[in-house]
Amino acid sequence: MNEQIFVILGWIGMFLMILAYFLLARRTLGPNNISYHLLNGIAGVGVLASSVYVKLWPVAVLNIFWILVSIYSILKISLKKK
Numbered sequence: 001m002n003e004q005i006f007v008i009l010g011w012i013g014m015f016l017m018i019l020a021y022f023l024l025a026r027r028t029l030g031p032n033n034i035s036y037h038l039l040n041g042i043a044g045v046g047v048l049a050s051s052v053y054v055k056l057w058p059v060a061v062l063n064i065f066w067i068l069v070s071i072y073s074i075l076k077i078s079l080k081k082k
Contacts, residue, residue, distance in 0.1 A: 006053035013046020013063075034077050041070030 020039035023029040029036040044066035051059035 010050025016043035
């Protein structure tokens with residue numbers, strides 16, 4: 001794949017991470033809001049793709065856990081609503 005794709009994925013992921021945190025800080029989204037965790041999960045995927053491409057393994061592992069926590073939170077919230 002083209003290197004630029006991974007660079008763009010990394011930038012988009014970073015932007016979404018900051019956006020999710022900003023929206024949480026503003027209380028636009030809360031920790032019990034699926035959108036907050038979706039933003040974080042998608043952000044983690046973007047940063048993960050970029051960090052694996054450039055072989056930044058500590059960042060890659062961090063984002064694997066970031067994604068797993070997002071998935072866990074989404075499932076927890078979804079099951080609670082039922």
